[in-house]
Amino acid sequence: MMLYKLIPPSVVTATIQLPASxxxxxxxxxxxxxxxxxxxxxxxxxxxxxxxxxxxxxxxxxxxxxxxxxxxxxxxxxxxxxxxxxxxxxxxxxxxxxxxxxxxxxxxxxxxxxxxxxxxxxxxxxxxxxxxxxxxxxxxxxxxxxxxxxxxxxxxxxxxxxxxxxxxxxxxxxxxxxxxxxxxxxxxxxxxxxxxxxxxAPQLYQSIPFKVESDWSAASYWYQIAALSPKAEIELLGLFRNSYQGDSRGAEVFSRLGITTEFTSQGVKLKKTGKAPERLEEDFVDIPDLAQTFVVTCALLNIPFRFTGLQSLKIKETDRIAALRTELKKLGYVIEEENDSILMWNGERCEPEEIPVIDTYEDHRMAMAFAPAVICHPNLLIADPQVVTKSYPGYWEDLKQAGFQVINEG
Ligand SMILES: O=C(O)C1=C[C@@H](OP(=O)(O)O)[C@@H](O)[C@H](O)C1
Ligand SMILES: C=C(OP(=O)(O)O)C(=O)O
Missing domain, CATH: 3.65.10.10 (Enolpyruvate transferase domain)
Known part of the structure; x- marks a missing residue:
């Protein structure tokens, strides 16, 4: 099994060419x-x-x-x-x-x-x-x-x-x-x-020149890094305000966690305002792929949450409801589940593992959403990090470019 150890930089500075959607x-x-x-x-x-x-x-x-x-x-x-x-x-x-x-x-x-x-x-x-x-x-x-x-x-x-x-x-x-x-x-x-x-209507498709946008789901891990880092200057290329992608709503949800988005001609720049809410409530029925990002981010920022609309998570790359609860427990957070469709956290903690090995269950988003957690839990290791190729093959290289050390522990 391959394991990655990550060492975050004290200030995250990066311009990232995100993968296409x-x-x-x-x-x-x-x-x-x-x-x-x-x-x-x-x-x-x-x-x-x-x-x-x-x-x-x-x-x-x-x-x-x-x-x-x-x-x-x-x-x-x-x-x-x-x-x-x-x-x-x-x-x-x-x-x-x-x-x-x-x-x-x-x-x-x-x-x-x-x-x-x-x-x-x-x-x-x-x-x-x-x-x-x-x-x-x-x-x-x-x-x-x-x-x-x-x-x-x-x-x-x-x-x-x-x-x-x-x-x-x-x-x-x-x-x-x-x-x-x-x-x-x-x-x-x-x-x-x-x-x-x-x-x-029955009608032939026309061929047009078409260029694919960058991926807003992939962008969410960089918003997460900005939210968890003491200091971050991150620019993400190829994203637009009027995106075709529903996951562009992540920008609005992150604004409530103190990360605002400035649209430039090339993409977005993330700004930390430092303001965080006492609690976050959100319905994920329209944005299921962002659930892991926000569950991990809120727990680590110590923001109790109640996230609804998660009924599709059980049939994705893995049962993401179970995977999130199991892996966050290793980091010392006790997350509750209701009706197979809600995840809640009231701030309850348990003893974290000394060297938590985060299992990724052949799910790219488990690896990508838990890697930023190293900013708060420096001892964690990510298992089977190569899973990210499902949607974001350059993820680890991009982290390196942002100043993270990515060490293969074998
Ligand atoms: O149509 C798409 O491109 C997708 C739809 C969503 O799946 P569900 O409709 O199964 O929720 C999403 O989770 C998946 O990553 C991509
Ligand atoms: C659910 C996902 O993908 P798919 O359903 O297309 O395998 C995903 O990328 O998070």
């Missing part, structure tokens, strides 16, 4: 493939989740391994259902435990030919491309928005278009809006027709 990259790639575009999307992410998508779309293999990429698994399942040929799509052991039945049922209702090769309801899937019929379906909106994005993106290539009715509370809605935004950019007619229905 994997969510935008993977949507642009699918839309581009469906539109047989003449322009290739620019500034695609160099992360694993995007690299597996590029391979799947270009190699033409009979078996596609998307490793741990949820977006690639869900988006390609819909894409392969409308693309000639027969392919098997699989992923890591964890991916084979992440549910996909809601999407498969919806696609089958449209006539897709999909077989579970192993366990009913889970990847791997064997998919035979077909011409899909039928254009109006109802599916659950409260498990993963990726099922909805996957269906929406194939909507324009269906003969009669597609209307989706979403039941239950809609989670991760900004990711659905991101899909609609990109589809519209590429010439599709797709929009909400009610708070829970979306219609897509």
């Amino acid at each position: 994997k969510s935008i990259s993977n949507r642009a790639l699918i839309i581009n493939a469906l539109g047989k575009g003449t322009y290739a999307p620019e500034n695609l992410s160099d992360c694993d989740d995007t690299q597996v998508m590029i391979k799947a779309l270009t190699e033409g293999k009979g078996t596609i391994d998307i490793m741990a990429a949820g977006t690639a698994m869900r988006f390609l399942t819909a894409y392969l259902s409308v693309t000639p040929g027969e392919r098997t799509i699989t992923g890591t052991a964890r991916m084979q435990q992440r549910p996909i039945q809601i999407l498969v049922n919806a696609l089958r209702e449209l006539g897709a030919e999909i077989v579970y090769t192993n366990n009913e309801g889970y990847p791997p899937l064997c998919i035979k491309g077909a011409e899909l019929k039928g254009n109006e379906i109802t599916l659950k909106g409260n498990v993963s928005s990726q099922y909805i994005s996957a269906l929406l993106m194939i909507g324009p290539v269906l003969k009669d278009g597609l209307t989706l009715h979403l039941s239950g509370e809609i989670i991760s809605r900004p990711y659905i809006n991101l899909t609609l935004q990109l589809m519209q950019d590429f010439g599709a007619k797709a929009a909400w027709t009610s708070p829970s229905s979306i219609s897509v």
Whole structure:
């Protein structure tokens, strides 16, 4: 097992070229493939989740391994259902435990030919491309928005278009809006027709020159470093005020923790005001990928919190509710859980471990959200640090550039 020991600088000074957004990259790639575009999307992410998508779309293999990429698994399942040929799509052991039945049922209702090769309801899937019929379906909106994005993106290539009715509370809605935004950019007619229905018109995608923005989820770890450091001067390149990404709301939530954002022509500069609240309450239903960042940050700043809307965390790269509680306990913080969807901390402490080894559970965000914790807990070690390549391959190099020492303890 690889372990990283980190030594923070006394002042963090850095200008960081963030990775490009994997969510935008993977949507642009699918839309581009469906539109047989003449322009290739620019500034695609160099992360694993995007690299597996590029391979799947270009190699033409009979078996596609998307490793741990949820977006690639869900988006390609819909894409392969409308693309000639027969392919098997699989992923890591964890991916084979992440549910996909809601999407498969919806696609089958449209006539897709999909077989579970192993366990009913889970990847791997064997998919035979077909011409899909039928254009109006109802599916659950409260498990993963990726099922909805996957269906929406194939909507324009269906003969009669597609209307989706979403039941239950809609989670991760900004990711659905991101899909609609990109589809519209590429010439599709797709929009909400009610708070829970979306219609897509049949219409060919147009090819346009398109450049992917930097990743706001990745930016959150730098806001966290600014919040935890006594002194920090951090500039993040490639972020915009009017971002397509829902996680840009992290800037507003961090402003309540005393980190304000100044937009420049190149990106953002983070400023520490030093003001912190007595308590933080936030609903994460729209920003699930920021949950780990804020749970770790608040505990370490000694800010009691109550975070709701975390119901999707159990089916992500790992059960993030359990992982956060277990690992923060090693650092001496007792976090409570309620209804599988709420994390709370009332300030309760326990004895921290002398040399806490933070396990990362094949979850990039566990590594990235706990690395900044070294500023307050200098003895901690990060296990399996290479997990960051799922979304941010340059994370450790960027920390070095910011003055952190990153030591491989073997
Ligand atoms: O569509 C997307 O790009 C994503 C949607 C979200 O997943 P859920 O809709 O499953 O919450 C998010 O957690 C994931 O990292 C990326
Ligand atoms: C949940 C995530 O990814 P995915 O669902 O696409 O695997 C994530 O990046 O935090």
